[in-house]
Amino acid sequence: MVARTRFDDNECPVARSVDAIGDWWSLLIVRDAFDGSRRFGEFQRSLGVAKNILTARLRTFVDGGILASVPASDGSAYREYVLTPKGEALFPVIVALRQWGEANSFAPGEPHSELLDRREGRRLRGLEVLSADGRPLRPDETEVHKVSAG
Amino acid sequence: MVARTRFDDNECPVARSVDAIGDWWSLLIVRDAFDGSRRFGEFQRSLGVAKNILTARLRTFVDGGILASVPASDGSAYREYVLTPKGEALFPVIVALRQWGEANSFAPGEPHSELLDRREGRRLRGLEVLSADGRPLRPDETEVHKVSAG
DNA sequence: CCGTATCCATTCCGATACTG
DNA sequence: CAGTATCGGAATGGATACGG
Numbered sequence: 001m002v003a004r005t006r007f008d009d010n011e012c013p014v015a016r017s018v019d020a021i022g023d024w025w026s027l028l029i030v031r032d033a034f035d036g037s038r039r040f041g042e043f044q045r046s047l048g049v050a051k052n053i054l055t056a057r058l059r060t061f062v063d064g065g066i067l068a069s070v071p072a073s074d075g076s077a078y079r080e081y082v083l084t085p086k087g088e089a090l091f092p093v094i095v096a097l098r099q100w101g102e103a104n105s106f107a108p109g110e111p112h113s114e115l116l117d118r119r120e121g122r123r124l125r126g127l128e129v130l131s132a133d134g135r136p137l138r139p140d141e142t143e144v145h146k147v148s149a150g
Numbered sequence: 151m152v153a154r155t156r157f158d159d160n161e162c163p164v165a166r167s168v169d170a171i172g173d174w175w176s177l178l179i180v181r182d183a184f185d186g187s188r189r190f191g192e193f194q195r196s197l198g199v200a201k202n203i204l205t206a207r208l209r210t211f212v213d214g215g216i217l218a219s220v221p222a223s224d225g226s227a228y229r230e231y232v233l234t235p236k237g238e239a240l241f242p243v244i245v246a247l248r249q250w251g252e253a254n255s256f257a258p259g260e261p262h263s264e265l266l267d268r269r270e271g272r273r274l275r276g277l278e279v280l281s282a283d284g285r286p287l288r289p290d291e292t293e294v295h296k297v298s299a300g
Numbered sequence: 301c302c303g304t305a306t307c308c309a310t311t312c313c314g315a316t317a318c319t320g
Numbered sequence: 321c322a323g324t325a326t327c328g329g330a331a332t333g334g335a336t337a338c339g340g
Binding site: 004005007008011012013014015016017018020022023024027028031034035048049083086088089090091092093094095096097098099100101102103104105106111112113114115116117118119120122123124125127128129130131132133134135137138139140141142143144145146147 | 162168172173238243246250261264265282
């Protein structure tokens with residue numbers, strides 16, 4: 001059998017998310033979509049990904065309800081790919097990856113792109129994991145509660 | 151050539167993050183590490199991953215400074231794998247994936263594991279992307295500022 | 301410009317057997 | 321228990337050629 005282990009029936013939400021978007025290209029396609037890319041060629045040039053791979057990823061995203069395929073806005077015969085609400089909900093995921101990368105994958109002073117508040121032109125606040133009443137939580141202050149099949 | 155395109159020299163922090171943790175198993179290993187797994191066998195049983203794959207992933211994480219290999223706490227001859235500060239900083243990434251999965255990958259009423267505030271036993275607050283002065287930001291209220299090589 | 305289709309190399313992954 | 325080694329099948333990814 002082989003084929004990759006699937007996590008789409010896993011009880012853990014992290015596993016299901018990974019199943020949906022956890023490969024090399026998927027998250028970067030979503031990033032580009034947030035950045036305004038809509039056309040096949042935009043994704044293709046931005047990412048340098050092979051066209052057949054891009055085709056497959058876009059289809060998976062459309063099937064999964066993360067992107068919607070809509071008629072091109074310029075009236076041409078082609079399609080554009082826009083984030084659905086489900087896709088837009090990935091915003092914190094992308095921001096979390098961006099902030100982690102900024103803090104941990106660049107040498108001091110090494111240039112990198114930044115995500116800015118468009119109105120103020122300033123960098124964003126770091127994401128915080130908070131309790132229901134707003135206390136910042138460290139990992140060890142949380143625990144996973146497993147569900148039983150009952 | 152061939153071989154996967156690497157993003158470890160990309161100017162985009164998202165790309166570098168994906169390069170470090172963007173495959174099927176890596177994020178789940180990190181999730182388990184947050185959940186308290188430390189031993190080879192714990193990861194192996196929890197994930198059902200082949201041992202050679204797990205070996206390779208653990209090594210990559212140790213090399214990348216995300217996990218540290220330390221002597222086993224029970225005095226046995228083996229190693230344990232614990233999150234470094236860099237690894238702990240992935241907490242918002244895992245939480246973001248978890249929350250997205252909860253909201254978008256389960257049927258209403260379908261059971262799934264939950265991440266709880268250990269002290270209160272309550273679910274966490276949803277992650278929010280905020281401006282420097284604390285305003286919630288939608289994706290279209292942000293923009294990526296590219297750096298120039300100069 | 302937008303894809304689809306095909307080809308091929310590489311990598312990934314799972315299973316299993318084996319060592320300490 | 322904690323890994324290492326090897327094997328084979330599968331999926332991935334890149335290049336290219338082709339058609340709408």
